[in-house]
Amino acid sequence: MAENLKVCRVACIATVDQLETLCRQEGVLCAKLGINKHNLGDYDVEYLCDYKRKVITDGKKQTELFLVKWKGFPQSMNTWEPRKNLKCIDLLNQFWEDLNAEMQRQKKRSAPRRLDPATASFLVQRAKLRQTLKLWEVHLNSLGTHKGHIYVTNKVDLEGPPKNFTYINDYKVGDGILLNEVSVGCECTDCLNCPLEGCCAGVSQHKFAYNEIGQVRIRPGLPIYECNKRCRCGPDCPNRVVQRGIRYSLCIFRTDNGRGWGVRTMERIRKNTFVMEYVGEIITTEEAERRGHVYDKEGATYLFDLDYVDDEYTVDAAHYGNISHFVNHSCDPNLQVYNVFIDNIDERLPRIAFFATRGIKAGEELTFDYKMKIDPVDAESEKMDSNFSLTGLPGSPKKRMHMECKCGVSTCRKYLF
Structure with a gap:
């Protein structure tokens, strides 16, 4: 039983x-x-489908009635219920938020006594979309190993989760590409204060990238060499930042100015703090060139050239990627790109990490510049700046179309490429 x-x-x-x-x-x-x-x-209310106000027999008082879709029951069993019978406060608030937004769109001051069929149908679509996005949100968080939570919201239109997109947390390596993994690691017990032979960064003749709280302290354009799986130090080593993954709660949201999806932070982020990696398929530049022609027609910008030393490989986040897939461009960004090396020592295949350029407030959208330039301060960063300015970040020479920029900042260049 x-x-x-x-x-x-x-x-x-x-x-x-x-x-x-x-x-x-x-x-x-x-x-x-x-x-x-x-x-x-x-019984559980799945969502609210319709609304009307009914006059009581004395002709003065009115009662609010809601058409209820019951959880686990077909729509044919929907019933009209008075407000007093409903204990679903969140669903009621959401219904009124959707209805008021629709009334504003229709330039009406308040909801009529009875909704027309088109408005009621729209509210049902909004409710079903919210369910779909919630399921996607649960799926995204079931895949993640990072500390923060991923939220998903769309208060703009009826667009659901992107089609033909698979969320991944690590690079998907294309056919014929081999990662040259490290064979040795550092022997440090305190990589920050007592590095032996300069720790991993020093062995590579570079500076230690982080301070004691994990903020990047080297100039953009210089590479970051983190400790790897063969190092003696543990997971709490201050030279393990990017590899620990996303630490903040973020929200994928629908923008209201035609830029599609975007990402905002739900928490305050300190300046120079790691935020996320740009993850996708690692492909050759030849394959990227072929895909670029297709993406041109779609107006997509997901190709990110790995040109730290040679322009041989590209990361394509169009169909496989993490939350960085949804980060938009801005001519005044709050994220900065760094090349990071951890378990792979092939300088043609750096990992692409985003760090905060300034303090970022909770609720602020995260952005980076698709055509970023780095001020040359030494030979290495000058070389890197030249590569970036020639290729841009995601897919510039492969993007042959003039794409309008909609970032809206006062210093906007008007075009992405």
Whole structure:
């Protein structure tokens, strides 16, 4: 019996929600599902479909009625319920937010006594979209190993999760490309204060990149060499920053000015702090050239050239990528690109990391410059700046179209490429 799920055996085609609905329909009590004699008659509201105000018999008072889609039941069993019967405060607030936004779009001051079919249909689509985005949000967070949470929201239109896109947390290496992994690591026990032979950065004749709280302290254009899996130091080593992944809660949101999806931070981010990597497929420049012709027609900008030494490889985040896939361009960005080397020592294949150029407030959109330039301060950064200015960041020479910039800052260049 359902009262004892330890001995109950059902096929895996039924979810817990479906079992709960079935128990309520059949009047079965089940402690494991939280169904008792006091709440047996309670049903969950999936979403609200419609609204109307009904005049009471005395002709003066009105009552608000909502058309309810019940969780686990078909739409044919939707019922009109008075406000007093509904305990779903969040769903009610969301319904009013959607309705008020639609009334503003229709240039109406308030909701009518009865909604027209087109408005009611739109509200149902908004509710279903919210469910779809919530499922996507749960999926994204089930894949992540980072500390922060990924939120997803769309208050602008009815666009759902991107099609033909797979979320990944590490690079997907293309055919014929081999990563040259490190064979040795440092012997340091305190990489920041007592580095042996300069630790990993020193062995590569570069400066230690971070301070004691993980903020980058070297100039843009200089490479970062982090400790690797063969190093003696542990996971809390101050020279392990990018490899620990995203530490902040971020939100993928729909922009309201035609820029598609964007990313905002839900937390304050300190200046020079690591935010995220640009992750995607590693492909050859020849393959990137071929794909670039296709992306030109779509107006996409997902090709990021790995040209620290030679322009041989590109990261393509169009179909495989992480949250950086949704980060937009700005001519006045708050993210800066650094080349990072960890377990792979092939200088043709750096990892691309974004660090905050300044303090970023909670709720602020994250952006980087697709055509970033670096002020040359030495031979190495001058070389790197030349490569970046020739190729741009995501896919510049492969982007042959003049793409309009919509970043909206006062220093906007008007075009991305």
